[in-house]
Amino acid sequence: NSSTQQQIPVTLIPGDGIGPEIVDVVVRVFDALGNPFAWETQQAGVNALEKNGDLLPQTTLDSIGRTGLALKGPLSTPIGGGFRSVNVRLRETFQLYANVRPARTIVPGGRYEKIDLVLVRENLEGLYVGHEHYVPIGDDAHAVAMATGINTRAGSRRISKFAFDYAVRNNRRKVTIVHKANVLKALTGLFLETAKQVGLNYADQIEFNDRIVDACAMQLVLNPWQFDVIVSTNLFGDILSDQIAGLVGGLGMAPGANIGERAAIFEAVHGSAPDIAGKGMANPTALLLAAALMLEHKGLHGQAKFLRDAIDSVLGEESGRTADLGGSTSTSKYGDLLIERIRDLQ
Ligand code: ATP
Numbered sequence: 001n002s003s004t005q006q007q008i009p010v011t012l013i014p015g016d017g018i019g020p021e022i023v024d025v026v027v028r029v030f031d032a033l034g035n036p037f038a039w040e041t042q043q044a045g046v047n048a049l050e051k052n053g054d055l056l057p058q059t060t061l062d063s064i065g066r067t068g069l070a071l072k073g074p075l076s077t078p079i080g081g082g083f084r085s086v087n088v089r090l091r092e093t094f095q096l097y098a099n100v101r102p103a104r105t106i107v108p109g110g111r112y113e114k115i116d117l118v119l120v121r122e123n124l125e126g127l128y129v130g131h132e133h134y135v136p137i138g139d140d141a142h143a144v145a146m147a148t149g150i151n152t153r154a155g156s157r158r159i160s161k162f163a164f165d166y167a168v169r170n171n172r173r174k175v176t177i178v179h180k181a182n183v184l185k186a187l188t189g190l191f192l193e194t195a196k197q198v199g200l201n202y203a204d205q206i207e208f209n210d211r212i213v214d215a216c217a218m219q220l221v222l223n224p225w226q227f228d229v230i231v232s233t234n235l236f237g238d239i240l241s242d243q244i245a246g247l248v249g250g251l252g253m254a255p256g257a258n259i260g261e262r263a264a265i266f267e268a269v270h271g272s273a274p275d276i277a278g279k280g281m282a283n284p285t286a287l288l289l290a291a292a293l294m295l296e297h298k299g300l301h302g303q304a305k306f307l308r309d310a311i312d313s314v315l316g317e318e319s320g321r322t323a324d325l326g327g328s329t330s331t332s333k334y335g336d337l338l339i340e341r342i343r344d345l346q
């Protein structure tokens with residue numbers, strides 16, 4: 001029928017641990033919302049390895065290649081056995097160079113009120129490229145390990161441009177470039193220099209400054225409100241994004257988007273949380289907010305705002321909070337409350 005034809009195909013990956021429980025809530029909530037997406041469910045992660053002997057099946061890759069869009073539950077990589085991280089493989093395969101992690105206070109009464117900032121992390125370069133090795137120069141007691149990082153002019157320009165364009169598109173006012181150019185003068189100096197050059201092209205719209213990563217970490221604790229959009233290299237971005245998640249109530253509240261030219265994958269920042277898997281305790285908010293980012297990515301701002309308002313409203317009351325937020329509501333009950341609220345607001 002015509003409504004199905006207008007739906008946007010999206011690859012949906014339930015994933016491992018708490019993944020299926022939180023994906024189930026997203027699916028139910030989007031049904032209530034009037035789903036603009038046609039889910040194409042695919043497997044990846046340890047569950048896929050156990051079922052089909054493959055952590056990242058070709059059918060899943062083909063599906064993402066076709067849809068160019070995925071919503072992904074957490075994927076575990078088995079420790080040992082020489083498996084490469086599935087998440088890193090997805091980023092590399094689809095060249096998802098930008099990782100976007102917004103953090104916004106929803107639940108009042110936390111350590112910080114009114115946090116609203118976005119971290120843009122370079123996703124393919126830096127110290128994550130994986131050129132790591134031991135230097136064979138002696139016995140175990142004198143072992144030496146080495147890692148190299150790679151930043152390129154083109155990669156630095158691409159991520160900087162992404163961050164400034166993002167700031168313009170989302171009515172942000174400032175971009176802070178985070179680096180360690182006082183010590184890693186070549187590796188992060190190149191990034192800093194390039195990002196500043198890019199920033200000059202946006203001078204009439206967006207203000208920019210720069211911070212050394214250690215000072216930035218301290219400032220995020222002392223006065224996080226001074227930041228708006230932060231752009232950084234891979235490793236620093238990784239660390240700061242978890243810190244930023246901590247400012248707004250932890251991992252259960254932190255969505256992420258991995259964006260490339262041909263594909264975009266939306267996810268919760270947290271892992272599979274095996275300690276609470278199957279117990280109905282997981283907080284699905286992070287994945288719901290990731291789905292809201294996907295709505296915005298497709299220009300569906302009205303529906304994204306509607307979903308966020310419903311989430312804000314449910315989490316505004318203690319009865320709507322899961323255990324990680326100090327409440328006692330179960331995963332599926334939270335979904336039920338959200339669906340009720342959506343129906344009230346419609
Ligand atoms: P993985 O190995 O897949 O990264 P992990 O053990 O590192 O899994 P994470 O998901 O990264 O687990 O998170 C660490 C802890 O934070 C979990 O053990 C869990 O208690 C808590 N946590 C993470 N996500 C959620 C969530 N959505 N709801 C509630 N608690 C969560």
Ligand code: MG
Nearest residue numbers: 270271272273
């Ligand atoms: Mg983890």
